[in-house]
Amino acid sequence: EAGVVQSPRYKIIEKKQPVAFWCNPISGHNTLYWYLQNLGQGPELLIRYENEEAVDDSQLPKDRFSAERLKGVDSTLKIQPAELGDSAVYLCASSSSGDTGELFFGEGSRLTVL
Amino acid sequence: GENVEQHPSTLSVQEGDSAVIKCTYSDSASNYFPWYKQELGKGPQLIIDIRSNVGEKKDQRIAVTLNKTAKHFSLHITETQPEDSAVYFCAASGNQFYFGTGTSLTVIP
Numbered sequence: 084e085a086g087v088v089q090s091p092r093y094k095i096i097e098k099k100q101p102v103a104f105w106c107n108p109i110s111g112h113n114t115l116y117w118y119l120q121n122l123g124q125g126p127e128l129l130i131r132y133e134n135e136e137a138v139d140d141s142q143l144p145k146d147r148f149s150a151e152r153l154k155g156v157d158s159t160l161k162i163q164p165a166e167l168g169d170s171a172v173y174l175c176a177s178s179s180s181g182d183t184g185e186l187f188f189g190e191g192s193r194l195t196v197l
Numbered sequence: 198g199e200n201v202e203q204h205p206s207t208l209s210v211q212e213g214d215s216a217v218i219k220c221t222y223s224d225s226a227s228n229y230f231p232w233y234k235q236e237l238g239k240g241p242q243l244i245i246d247i248r249s250n251v252g253e254k255k256d257q258r259i260a261v262t263l264n265k266t267a268k269h270f271s272l273h274i275t276e277t278q279p280e281d282s283a284v285y286f287c288a289a290s291g292n293q294f295y296f297g298t299g300t301s302l303t304v305i306p
Contacts, residue, residue, distance in 0.1 A: 087240070116294075125203075125286050125296030126241065139293065174240055183229050186294065188240030 085109070087189035089175050095195045101163035104192045108156070108177030115152060116186065117160050118174040128173055133156065133181070167197045201222040203297025211305050212271050216274045218300045223268065227289040230263060230270050235284045235299075241305035244285075245272070278306045 088107040096102050108115050113134050120128035129148065131139040134155035143150065147166070152158040162169055172191040179183055201224040210216050222230075228249040233241035247254045247261045247270065254261050258277075263270040274281055282304045287297040 100243050124200075125288075125298050126294075127296070128293060131293075135275065151221065175238075185231065185243045185246070186233075186241075188233075188242065192239070 087175055087177050089173075089185050089192050091192055092195050093195075094157060095197065096165055097197050098167055099164040101161065102165055103162075103171035104160045104173050104175075104194075105176030106158045106160070106189060107182035108158070108175070109187055112179050112180050112187070113155070114178040116176040116178070117150060118176060118188075119160070120172040120174055120191065122171070126176075129160070129173075136178075139195065162194075165194070167196050170194055170196045176196050198232045199227055199289055199291065199293070199295040201287060201297045202299060203287050204259055205300060207299065207301045207303075209303045209305060210277050211276060212279060214277055216238075216272075216277055216281070216302055216304075218272045218285055218287070218302075219269060220271070220289075220297050221267075221269045222289040222295070224289070225268070226289055226291040227295075229290040230261070231250075231288050231290070231294075232259075232261060233286045233288065233296075234270050235286065237283075274302075279304050280306050 115132040117129040120126045126142045130143045132152045174191045176186040176188045203220045231246035235241040255259045258275045260273040284299045
C-alpha cells in the first residue's frame with residue numbers, strides 16, 4: 084500500500100514569490116492534516132480536513148496561506164507571498180480515525196525562502 | 198490549549214544501554230499518547246502509542262508508561278542499537294495532536 088505522497092520534496096524560492104505543495108493521502112483516509120515543522124521543533128498543525136471540509140484552520144495564517152482539498156482526496160497548500168520566516172518543512176499526514184488514531188506522515192516538503 | 202513538554206532535547210547512550218525520554222502534558226482531556234520516530238529527511242513514523250485507560254504498553258524493546266494523575270508519560274528503549282538513532286517526538290491528543298519539541302537520540306556503537 085502506498086504511503087502519503089508529497090511533492091515537491093524541496094523548493095527554493097525568493098521572498099514574495101508564491102509556492103504550492105501537493106499531498107496525496109493514503110487511500111481511504113478521510114482525515115488529512117498539514118503540519119509545519121521548524122528546525123528542531125515538533126510538528127505544528129496548520130489545517131485539518133475531514134473529507135473536503137476544513138474542520139480546524141485556526142492556526143493557518145490566512146493572510147498568506149491557503150489550502151484546499153477538492154473531492155476529499157488530494158490536497159494543496161499554497162503560500163503567497165512567501166516570507167523568509169516561512170522556511171521550514173511542510174508535512175502532510177492522513178488518518179482513518181481522526182485525532183484518536185495513528186497519523187501517517189509523508190516525507191515532507193522542505194521550503195527555503197531566500 | 199494543550200502544552201506538551203519533552204526532555205531531554207538530546208540523549209547519547211552506548212549501544213546496548215537503555216534510553217528514557219519523558220513528556221508532560223497539561224490538558225486532562227487528552228486521552229491518546231503516541232510516540233513518533235523521525236529519521237533524517239523523513240516524516241515521523243509511529244513506533245508505539247498508549248491510551249488513557251492503560252498504564253503501560255510494551256512492544257519488544259520499546260515500552261511506554263502513562264501516569265494520568267501526574268500528567269506525564271515516558272518512552273523506554275532497552276538494548277539500544279545504532280539504528281535507534283533518530284529524533285523522537287511525543288504527542289498528546291484529545292481533539293487535536295500536540296507534539297513535544299523532540300529528543301535527538303544517538304546510540305554510540
